[in-house]
Amino acid sequence: DTxxxxxPKHLVMGMTNKKSLKCEQHMGHRAMYWYKxxxxxxxxxxFVYSYEKLSINESVPSRFSxxxxxxxxxxxxxxxxxxxxxxxxxxxxxxxxxxxxGGETQYFGPGTRLLVL
Amino acid sequence: GNxxxxxxxxxxxxxxxxxxxxxxxxxxxxxxxxxxVQYPGEGLQLLLKAxxxxxxGSNKGFEATYRKETTSFHLEKGSVQVSDSAVYFCALVGSTxxxxxxxxxxxxxxxxxx
Numbered sequence: 001d002t003x004x005x006x007x008p009k010h011l012v013m014g015m016t017n018k019k020s021l022k023c024e025q026h027m028g029h030r031a032m033y034w035y036k037x038x039x040x041x042x043x044x045x046x047f048v049y050s051y052e053k054l055s056i057n058e059s060v061p062s063r064f065s066x067x068x069x070x071x072x073x074x075x076x077x078x079x080x081x082x083x084x085x086x087x088x089x090x091x092x093x094x095x096x097x098x099x100x101x102g103g104e105t106q107y108f109g110p111g112t113r114l115l116v117l
Numbered sequence: 118g119n120x121x122x123x124x125x126x127x128x129x130x131x132x133x134x135x136x137x138x139x140x141x142x143x144x145x146x147x148x149x150x151x152x153x154v155q156y157p158g159e160g161l162q163l164l165l166k167a168x169x170x171x172x173x174g175s176n177k178g179f180e181a182t183y184r185k186e187t188t189s190f191h192l193e194k195g196s197v198q199v200s201d202s203a204v205y206f207c208a209l210v211g212s213t214x215x216x217x218x219x220x221x222x223x224x225x226x227x228x229x230x231x
């Protein structure tokens with residue numbers, strides 16, 4: 001099973017709302033990632049968690065707050081977003097963080113399509 | 118730094134035509150190379166990978182060979198189907214200052230006509 005699940009599939013929120021995106025994997029992977037993808041563009045890395053600890057933050061604005069409560073779950077908390085934050089948010093996981101043995105292959109979820117009004 | 122360059126799309130082909138999507142890379146050392154496919158409204162799916170020079174990745178009729186001498190990883194398929202219509206991303210995993218990250222190309226949209 002190489003499945004990464006994400007909820008919700010679609011989300012519409014106002015600029016004053018607080019919402020959360022959820023990601024789950026049961027492959028025993030110890031690295032999890034959040035990416036942002038704008039239309040017709042490649043995914044852009046936002047955060048990397050390795051063994052439930054934040055290892056990379058690509059200078060993402062603080063209105064995005066990641067959380068990794070356990071090895072299977074990854075959340076992205078959203079607060080006071082801007083319309084330009086509208087995008088497809090992708091979660092991915094790999095056995096270990098890239099660079100480690102077996103760590104190269106990332107498995108992506110279907111994404112959450114976010115619209116900020 | 119590390120980078121991936123893909124051919125500009127869109128690529129439009131008739132069903133059963135031969136497909137080539139070019140991908141070249143710049144990286145230090147020996148990166149692992151990947152092709153991902155994204156169908157409309159979906160996330161990325163791993164299509165194939167190669168982890169060292171001269172390796173050939175293959176899956177679902179698609180193939181790509183890791184060519185270190187030309188720093189290329191071109192995607193090929195002998196006979197495309199309408200269901201292959203999607204966006205294809207070439208990617209590498211490489212180190213920048215000791216931190217390993219995925220670097221994606223800009224993606225190539227493929228449209229296959231019946």
